[in-house]
Amino acid sequence: MTSQSPPAVVNQAAQKHKTRQIMASSIGNVIEWYDWYTYSFLAGIFAGQIFAADNHLVSVLEAFAVFAVGFFLRPIGGLLIGFLADRWGRKNTLTLTIMLMGAGSLIVGLCPTYETVGALSPVILVFGRCVSGLSIGGEFAANTTWLVESAPPGRRGFFSSFQYVSTTIGQLIASGFAALLTGLLTESSMSSWGWRLPFIVGALICMVGLWIRAGAAETRQTDKAVRRPKMFDAIIHYPKASLMICGITIAGTIAYYTWTTYLPSYAQENSGITASKSLMISTIGLAFFCVIQPFMGMLSDRIGRKPMLLASSGIFAVGIVPALALVRSVTGFVPLLVVVLVGMVILAAFTSISAAVNAEQFPWHVRAAGVGFPYSLTVAIFGGTAPYVGTWMTKISHPEYFGWYIAALCAISFVVYLFLHETHNKELD
Structure with a gap:
């Protein structure tokens, strides 16, 4: 026995x-x-x-x-x-x-x-x-x-x-x-x-x-009978999935770098709040953002990825302009902290599941390269330039344009999410 x-x-x-x-x-x-x-x-x-x-x-x-x-x-x-x-x-x-x-x-x-x-x-x-x-x-x-x-x-x-x-x-x-x-x-x-x-x-x-x-533990299959992929196989054989990664990422990356990295500087430049207060608010917001990620991830395992992506991009598309207007007008510590924390919850609806959504678009043999290149390219173009674009718009005396810029990018991702297939119950090969 x-x-x-x-x-x-x-x-x-x-x-x-x-x-x-x-x-x-x-x-x-x-x-x-x-x-x-x-x-x-x-x-x-x-x-x-x-x-x-x-x-x-x-x-x-x-x-x-x-x-x-x-x-x-x-x-x-x-x-x-x-x-x-x-x-x-x-x-x-x-x-x-x-x-x-x-x-x-x-x-x-x-x-x-x-x-x-x-x-x-x-x-x-x-x-x-x-x-x-x-x-x-x-x-x-x-x-x-x-x-x-x-x-x-x-x-x-x-x-x-x-x-x-x-x-x-x-x-x-x-x-x-x-x-x-x-x-x-x-x-x-x-x-x-x-x-x-x-x-x-x-x-x-x-x-x-x-x-x-x-x-x-290793997660990749090691069957020698399976042909090893070439460097550009993901882009050549799965162009739709590669473009989907770009569309999925645009809203999340512009919102992430704006809300977690650039917001303290934006508040200082446009509302007159002190550097110490804005950095303290940013630190509290980041700690809160960290804690809520697993809960949002578990929520997506129950209700699906698509509703959360649509909610995150839709709320940012509609709400980012009035939200940044509040940031420009509010100088009190507590009101600004509330605005930041609410934004963190909306943002977490994307960030908590972005890795899963991206990985679920490709088969296993090209998954890493398929996700890595279009995601990193989109982040570099839209996320990495967010602080520069926001600062430039403040410099030309139109900081309100930055909100419309973010809203337009979030609207693009919202349309992409409408055509995205639900993947939370999909079995990974």
């Missing part, structure tokens, strides 16, 4: 496996976005050390130009590393991406100053950010696929939600660490060496991530 493990032991082992998969997926997102936001928070501090401009503002602009270069390498990373994930397996590729994360962060943290090596200093910085840009595009492609494929039946929305849970945690850690260092160190110490610490710490955390991912 074959012995069997007691049900309690089996359930415990299964739960441990699920937890390990979520942790292994989340750690990469935490590190990647910690590094990404650390750069944006500290660029104004270290810019003078790397760039030889007479004007500090010019140095800061050059530092943010490097940041933009890394942003536009994300689609290349999504295509290239997504292709590797489809051929080599998700787990193997995610080992590569977390090593690239550590390398990119370490290069920036140890980058010599302009005074030491001259023009080579900004070249090294650019190289480090290019490595980070490639890794973040590839991390999303392989990570999204791996996370959703790890989910039990009827739980893909819940598993998917941890994509943005981990992203938000990384952002919160970055802002907290930067605030701690600027509070503890003098201005001269921070500009000379203190800014390097967060990047070096990020590289060290990658070692922890490697250990966590070593014990996780």
Whole structure:
């Protein structure tokens, strides 16, 4: 007679496996976005050390130009590393991406100053950010696929939600660490060496991530009889699904980068609220946003993805103009916080399930590359430019145009969602 493990032991082992998969997926997102936001928070501090401009503002602009270069390498990373994930397996590729994360962060943290090596200093910085840009595009492609494929039946929305849970945690850690260092160190110490610490710490955390991912399970089939995909197979053979990813992503990415990243600056520029108040509101909003993701993911497993996508894009399309008008007119802490929190709930209806919806559009053999390239390209075009577009419209004395711009993009996605097939009950191959 074959012995069997007691049900309690089996359930415990299964739960441990699920937890390990979520942790292994989340750690990469935490590190990647910690590094990404650390750069944006500290660029104004270290810019003078790397760039030889007479004007500090010019140095800061050059530092943010490097940041933009890394942003536009994300689609290349999504295509290239997504292709590797489809051929080599998700787990193997995610080992590569977390090593690239550590390398990119370490290069920036140890980058010599302009005074030491001259023009080579900004070249090294650019190289480090290019490595980070490639890794973040590839991390999303392989990570999204791996996370959703790890989910039990009827739980893909819940598993998917941890994509943005981990992203938000990384952002919160970055802002907290930067605030701690600027509070503890003098201005001269921070500009000379203190800014390097967060990047070096990020590289060290990658070692922890490697250990966590070593014990996780592969989700890609490894049948040698199945033809391995070529790099552009997803685009060539599934053009409709590729375009769908773009349409699905437009509303979510413009809303996400506006509401979680640019809103504090928008409020300061247009309402007169102090920087400390707007940043505090943003921090509370991000913490709230992080907590509600799993609940929204579970809701989508019950009612479906399509109703939530339609609700999110529709409410933003109709409500973003009056919402931003409120932000421009309200100076009180509590009213502005309420506006931010309501927006976070609407936004979470998209972010909590975006990984699941994207993964559900492609068959397994091209899923990572199929998701990675169009998603990262759309984010780079619409999400990465959101702060610039909003600032430019304020500069030309028409900040209200920004709301109409967002509304138009959300309306495009709303139309796409109308034609989207419901996928929450679809069985992944």
